[in-house]
Amino acid sequence: MPRTRRDVLASLAGVGVAGLAGCTALDAGESESDGPTLDPAALEAVMELGSPAFPARVPAPIAESYLEQSRARARELLDSCPETMSPEEVPNEGVRNVYAEAYAGATAALERTTADESPFETLRGLRYARGAAAMAKGTYDAAVGDRTESDVRDEAAAVRADIESFRLGTRYLGDEPDRALVVYEAVENLVAAAVRYLDNADEYGRYADSAPRVGELLDAVESARASLDGARHVRDRYLASIADPVDFTDAFESTASSLAGITEDRRAKYPEEGGLEAVIEGEGFDPEELERTPAKDLLVETFVEVERGLQDIREGLRSDRFATALVGAHTAETHRRAFEDAVTAVKRGRYESVESAAAVRDAKLGALEALEAARSDGSNPHLTRRALVDIAHMVDRGDGYFRDDYYEDGDPRAARNALAQYATTEFAARETSDVSAWVLGMLAAERGGVGR
Template identity: 30%
Template sequence: MDVSLGGDEERGYDPAALARLAEGSDPTAPDAFPVRVTEASVERHYGRVRELLEAVPERPDLPNGTVAAELRERRQRAADDVEDREEARTGLERLGDGRYARGEAAAVHGAYRAATGGIDRETVADRRAALRSDLRGFEGEWAYRGGDPSRALVVHAEFEELRERARRGAEAWPPFPADPRADVFRVGEIVRGLENGVATLGDASRLRTRYVEGRDDPQSYRTAITAAAHRLERRASWRRRRRHEFLDRRASEAFERSVEGTPAEYLYHEARERVRGAADEADDARRTGDHATATLRSATELAGILAFDEVVDAVEAGEYGPPEDADRIAAALEDAVAALREAWGTEPVPASVELTRPARDALRDARRRLEDADGDARTVDRAYANLAYVRLYAERVPEAVGAVTDALGGRG
């Protein structure tokens, strides 16, 4: 289809047909994380939630009626969120939901303790010091051990992410107020951060123990993963340099014809920004020594560059003009979902699931835009571009997964 504006004022789409597309459920990624998340681990968080909330009266009797009313509302909301929680799709998501609920309950509990004089700066400092000590112990015992290297990579990238979240919980920010009773909800936020840090480090420690104990002869992959991060960075950088003249330009500057306001422009922008974002994330991970994360982010960048190559070629060929009707959107959605499912079939599955994150995000964006479009042509164009990106990116995931396997094996 030739790229042209097509007159947004003249185009419209059947809102009911778009709504039906938006209502569909996204495909479920395989729960492929190599460590089984037990229900006991998840319930540990909800047990702590109940403990924290039970220590706060349902109707707090405080001198400040406004604070009492706000605390009552927040306590009820935290309790309702637990009772009404939806079952997450994967074990890691269930753990994350549990940590979130625990943080919300801790914020209520911390605010109540501040309002009643039950917490001070020294109490918080002592708990923060204990968390930092536990973090040092976790890091000191970390040898990046595992069985299959590709699966070990995904597992240890998750541990790196959990460690970073725990570190944030140990930060002395925001500062503890001089008068806790006068700023109870800031105290609640401080306690929330600490509780999240403790909960996150606990999850990381238990997952690591379960992972290593489940292997007969776990090997250390620290050196292999570090080397793989650098190999993939070089490979992605080489591909990126080949397209630098496009990555450095906006769509309005990159093509001879005008693509402004078309799906081609939106697709180009999304593909370009995702490459740049993945490159930045990989650089950040290398700087902090999170080499498993850096490896996966460089592989994500590589898949993104390969997709960007196809976007550039397609736009130069005049493709990705406005979709004719809702049927064309439906076909694009079907193609996107099929490409995602095929990508998930690439072995090793844990790596392929991890690398499809950008496509899953783009699919959610498309659903949201279709839900909000109400027939609006520009919003539909953006959704169409999202769906095109899902397909183009997902189709490049197998090659990126192969690059990960090669890099871990000392090739590439």
């Protein structure tokens, strides 16, 4: 099971997750009454600048007919069972309550897919809608005696076999490396999600020996099936758009291995023990002096993303997901460079404090401008945009501090944390295009020359 960003923070932090930026409500119990009083209306205006539109997408022609078929599958599951269970049919009130919640959740999930901003987001969202509908279906069928846990486990085994067959039958065929890399990373993520649904159902089940347990397992099976269907559709539609596919398999594998070695060597220049405090000290800073400053949060945020990229590389290589490993190398190198840029900026006296709402506004504008500049760079548009999807989320994360009920209006902690997110976005976005050229240049070299 891939580790989340919170897991990365927890493993790195010498002082625990709550002491780090961007991961939870920060600095509980601290008093900053001696800090500057920031104009709440001006901070609200910063948030109202909005977040950049970077919906997830894949450079393959997803068919609307496929999306409608997936919607129809969710509707079919819901239509095959009643909206409510009657006490006469199912005396157990607890089961009826779980079913009612599952049915309502499936209906809401299906409605949400109509608001997605890209066909790829819809494709991914329909996994949840289909899984939620299967939760309702499985719970109902088990409650009335039409389906057993054994039945669902047989279905799960069949889906696992289909996943493995698909994985073994997929090679990295494509038209050009930039597009192929992004397509196959999406395919790998969908397949990995399919496996994860099935694994998590066994490891983290909420219910035992009950009708909801059957529903829970059927949810996992249907979600896995939907993910696999999506992976197959993306791959097949991509290949259908190419007249004469090139086989990138060996080049993806060898380049992923080479970049893994480079990124690991570059990580080795920073302290391995002592968590993020040691990394910051290794750059010549006193972490205590940086406490309660945007500088501390900026340094933490950039380096956490280095570690996340490294984990994606390692996990990708372990599971023969070479496109995932290559994108992980992009993440790690982008944020390593951003960290070095941040170190230089902090040493020059930047980000020591938040003196005004205008400073927060300038930081956000800097982030938005850097994102747009990177998006406008047409040299390697697919990989660059794929990286920017993850980076752009940090802007909304920064805005979130102003929406968080934990903070009072004008709380300098909210402004500080938001500014650090915006600055992290700016530094990372600035490096993205160059790192795309680095990754794809390495891939070209592995294939025997630029442009091959």
